[in-house]
Amino acid sequence: MPRMLSGHLQGKMLELFTKMLQPKTILEIGTYTGYSGICLARGLGKDGKLITLDINDELETMVRGFFEESGLAAQIDYRLGNAREIIPRLDGPFDLVFIDADKFYYAEYFDLIIDKVRPGGIILADNVLWSGKILVEKGQKIDKDTQALLDFNRKIQEDPRVENILLPIRDGVMMARKR
Numbered sequence: 001m002p003r004m005l006s007g008h009l010q011g012k013m014l015e016l017f018t019k020m021l022q023p024k025t026i027l028e029i030g031t032y033t034g035y036s037g038i039c040l041a042r043g044l045g046k047d048g049k050l051i052t053l054d055i056n057d058e059l060e061t062m063v064r065g066f067f068e069e070s071g072l073a074a075q076i077d078y079r080l081g082n083a084r085e086i087i088p089r090l091d092g093p094f095d096l097v098f099i100d101a102d103k104f105y106y107a108e109y110f111d112l113i114i115d116k117v118r119p120g121g122i123i124l125a126d127n128v129l130w131s132g133k134i135l136v137e138k139g140q141k142i143d144k145d146t147q148a149l150l151d152f153n154r155k156i157q158e159d160p161r162v163e164n165i166l167l168p169i170r171d172g173v174m175m176a177r178k179r
Contacts (some may be wrong), residue, residue, distance in 0.1 A: 010126070010170050011039040014098065018043020021122060023095030028052040029083045029109050030101030030126075034063040040098060041072040050076045051090065053083045053101075084108060092116030100126040103145040106152040114161060117178045123162070128153055129172030 018026065018040050024047065028037050031054035041050045050072075054063075057080050067073040079086055083101060087109070094117050099109050106125055117123060128134070133146045134153065142150070153174065156164050162176040 007170055010173070011035060013167075013169060013173070014039040014124075015042045017122070017124070018096065021096055022048075024048050025092070025094050026050045026096045026098070027087075027090065027094045027113065027116075028098045028100070029087070029113075030054060030099065031059075031063060031078065032056075032100070033059065034066040034078075036098065036100060036126075037076060037078075038066065038070045038072060040096070041070070041075055044072075044075055048075060051079065052076060053079050053081070053086055055080070055082055055101075084112065087112040087116075090116065093118035093121065095121050097121070097123045098126070099124065103127060103130070103152075104148045106148060107155050110152065110155065114159075114178070119178055121178045123174075123176040123178070125152070125156075125174040125176075127171045128166060128174045129168065131171060 014036055022045055026040050028040060028050060031037055031052045037050055037052040044050060060080060063078060067076050084105060097113050097117060099106060128149055130146055130149050134150055136142055156162060156174055156176050162178055164174060164176040167173045167175055
């Protein structure tokens with residue numbers, strides 16, 4: 001559970017990023033309780049929009065309530081469904097994308113959004129240190145999510161369309177800037 005919810009420090013980082021970037025459009029892949037979405041939306045200008053995607057409809061009532069309580073609901077477009085099906089139908093460009101969903105699909109999410117991110121736009125991906133599991137010793141068995149994150153981290157490092165840095169905040173945040 002701790003990896004599924006952004007903590008206070010990470011929330012402040014997301015809020016500060018949006019205040020610095022002044023994005024008009026943000027895409028969040030993985031809403032969960034809505035905390036990170038609220039932090040992201042706090043930095044939007046009055047005409048800005050956050051689109052947040054989640055597959056879990058069990059939390060919908062609670063999440064919508066949190067968005068209302070935050071006073072930011074008018075700027076938050078909360079969509080339920082499979083992100084891999086929704087993203088291709090979204091219009092860009094996005095100024096900021098925050099990926100914090102099923103780790104197995106991080107590389108696919110990146111492939112789906114990269115052409116929808118404006119030049120100079122930022123892509124953030126959470127949990128890329130995966131509780132240190134990405135530090136694999138030769139011959140060590142690894143689970144599918146760890147392998148997916150290893151592949152994702154390598155993909156970002158090698159992709160000439162972005163420049164990146166891995167921030168060791170909480171469980172690791174990959175920050176990539178589209179060239």
